[in-house]
Amino acid sequence: MNRVINNPDLVVEDMLRGILAAHPELHAAPENPRVVSHAHARQKDRVGIVTGGGSGHEPAFIGYVGRNLVDAVAIGEIFSSPTAKSFFEAFKAADSGAGVACLYGNYAGDNMNVKMAIKLAEREGIRVRTVVANDDAASAPKDEIEKRRGVAGEIVMWKVGGARAAQGATLDEVIASARKAVDSTRSIGVGLSACTIPAVGKANFVIKDGEMEVGIGHHGEPGILVQPTVPARDMARLMLDRLLPDLPFARGDKVSVLLSGLGATPVMEQYILYGEVAEYLREAGIDIQFSFVGNLFTSLEMMGVTLTLTKLDDELSACLAHPCQSIGLNVGDAR
Amino acid sequence: MNRVINNPDLVVEDMLRGILAAHPELHAAPENPRVVSHAHARQKDRVGIVTGGGSGHEPAFIGYVGRNLVDAVAIGEIFSSPTAKSFFEAFKAADSGAGVACLYGNYAGDNMNVKMAIKLAEREGIRVRTVVANDDAASAPKDEIEKRRGVAGEIVMWKVGGARAAQGATLDEVIASARKAVDSTRSIGVGLSACTIPAVGKANFVIKDGEMEVGIGHHGEPGILVQPTVPARDMARLMLDRLLPDLPFARGDKVSVLLSGLGATPVMEQYILYGEVAEYLREAGIDIQFSFVGNLFTSLEMMGVTLTLTKLDDELSACLAHPCQSIGLNVGDAR
Incomplete structure (x- = not known):
């Protein structure tokens, strides 16, 4: 450690x-x-x-x-x-x-x-x-x-x-x-490595190199599936195939997409995954109105990502566009 | 990988x-x-x-x-x-x-x-x-x-x-x-782990667990010192003891502090280090006017941090306070 x-x-x-x-x-x-x-x-x-x-x-x-x-x-x-x-x-x-x-x-x-x-x-x-x-x-x-x-x-x-x-x-x-x-919101996580609470000194769960845990929780709660790690394109589809029918999100919907790294996944990779998410949503006829990508909600130094979709109406859209300032999220007055 | x-x-x-x-x-x-x-x-x-x-x-x-x-x-x-x-x-x-x-x-x-x-x-x-x-x-x-x-x-x-x-x-x-x-700016990095370029598939340098490399470059260029990892307090002092005499920064100076994680170091730990940096600068009589903490300039999934100090005059202060919007840095109009 x-x-x-x-x-x-x-x-x-x-x-x-x-x-x-x-x-x-x-x-x-x-x-x-x-x-x-x-x-x-x-x-x-x-x-x-x-x-x-x-x-x-x-x-x-x-x-x-x-x-x-x-x-x-x-x-x-x-x-x-x-x-x-x-x-x-x-x-x-x-x-x-x-x-x-x-x-x-x-x-x-x-x-x-x-x-x-x-x-x-x-x-x-x-x-x-x-x-x-x-x-x-x-x-x-x-x-x-x-x-x-x-x-x-x-x-x-x-x-x-x-x-x-x-x-x-x-x-x-x-x-x-x-x-x-x-x-109106659904999320799902994919874990690529465990994390270690400093006072514990070792990880309290294990993700093997070359495997990913789909549906993992923010504290390493067990997911729904452990399988070999797939390319980002397949990871995006796998996550969206869980999220879209759950709400459900449908063709013609307007959504916001929030994609967070879990701590150790590079910003580069977060955007690679975002590109695949955006492409799949376009194919599905779902219109992205707001995007938030970054280390927004993490789990220490866990590798992995979470994907969050929100179905928008006019009220929710106006709220997301409203200016705000904080460490984690900034929406500018001038946008 | x-x-x-x-x-x-x-x-x-x-x-x-x-x-x-x-x-x-x-x-x-x-x-x-x-x-x-x-x-x-x-x-x-x-x-x-x-x-x-x-x-x-x-x-x-x-x-x-x-x-x-x-x-x-x-x-x-x-x-x-x-x-x-x-x-x-x-x-x-x-x-x-x-x-x-x-x-x-x-x-x-x-x-x-x-x-x-x-x-x-x-x-x-x-x-x-x-x-x-x-x-x-x-x-x-x-x-x-x-x-x-x-x-x-x-x-x-x-x-x-x-x-x-x-x-x-x-x-x-x-x-x-x-x-x-x-x-007016001086930076120094500390590396706690290597990183891997995806197309290469393995790290092209090594940092042993329990050791840190002081002065490491953004691409893993060799630093000036490899030593056992020290607590955040000592890490802050070690970095500042290199930076302060170099410009030099002196008692009464106004500065901005930019502390960036290198990719895999949790935001929590970046702020722990920032707290130690702020305390040491206060002891040294150096006045922090602006602080920027986060994954601002990274090296894939390297663990570690960089610390950047800038000595300010009125012109530089006015520039740092000027509103801006981007993925990496936001300074609000209303602050």
Whole structure:
């Protein structure tokens, strides 16, 4: 394990110190360093957007705290849920009185801690409503969709929720739009190597060289298929053949495509795969309106990619086009 | 080798297809797919900014083609110079009649091809002047500074040149500012693993697990020291102890810090290192005005980092704050 770290048990603390030093617009909560909010959070009458999750997925989650995006984030240990207390304090850091939309991913620990945090918030008169992303199409069958995990589709959910809040929507309206974003989104991952949590010191799963794991989760959760690695063209088709019928996406649909590297896959290869995805979607008569390619939601130094498609209507398109600024995602005012 | 590619000999073609599909504001030259320019290139009376270099460093070089940045880029094979013809055609794609600033890195192939391209351009009445980045402080002693390679400091050079062109500066003024940016910049890299060119199929150099190579080049050029990997804190100090005396940077200086992962180093670890860099600079009385952290200039899937410091005056600060949009770098209008 050849890493750029100090104490393997303190990687989250050390990372947060670096992020706060590099980005003066981000602030840690006074008494809880595991809660970070944006300088523009708690704007009068604006619904607060909160998320949270385990570390090791950077730029997610903290990197989507920004202008017209997430207002406050609760930060967990690597691949572990933040505490209920951190979620609660993130709600406080985001609430201006207009309520809080907690937009997070479907994992047992996060579900439990968000539920407890909401009880704490209710006692203080903070209204919180949630949307739980379950965009990972490979993580459970469609008839058990409530069991599916949230993955990179969360970025689309945050973008939509943040844009609606910035447009002056009410809490119920923000929740409805974020819910629509999730319901219109499907993701799938392909893993080409495992990753190693520094405090553990060795990978807790194995992907053999020359093999790929289709449907792998963001923490190495088992996929649906292990097979020899195929060329990028076949990888794109294999992923889309899972995603397209699942929603389903159909000829004439307008979509956004979000393609993320999992950490160690070069940007070059992400774009090679994107080219194949775009070609297959064109053949299928599906119109790409927005593209986001890069290391957007990672798993430490895992090799591999995730592909996220969102079916767009006018409302979702307007939300994706809305300007935003953050570490992970920038949409310019002048575009 | 477990990669997301099709034909290993066509990775650059396949990547370009993906980039052009994802970014409709980028256009390939009609008869030369290895030249890509921005939709806003060739604005009336504006100096054109051109760069070029080998592929495998994404988002460099093509990812810095954008608004108020690079106007046109010549694209080479992996780790190889673009052809003279491609540089020449990039000049044509960028020239509005106000002349072209060709801002590139100090490598033998690039130097030769740019020189030949300038001869071709002169015959067509296109004025071209150059700045050759040599920011890699580890690549030659200070008294042979003209032998030093250009690395991630090129991003600072492009940002400054692009901002000056956008501000309406003449060709001579753009060149003077870009020259100042390079002369005020020092970089150093640390490699933690080798990388593999897909068409070669195996690494052409080796870094042992548990060892790091200080001063490694962007193509695996040998560094100045191989030693056991140290904690991030010591890595930061070791890099800064090389950079600070070289310019030199001194107490009271204002600087920008650019910290790039080399491809496979997680964003988490880049920020851990940044935290240590920021702390050491604070102790040294050096004031960080701008920070850029991420996979900004990579070497395929190499593990490791590069650190780039630029000493700022008012002109360079204004250039770094100037809005820009591109794949690799975004500075918002509203910041």
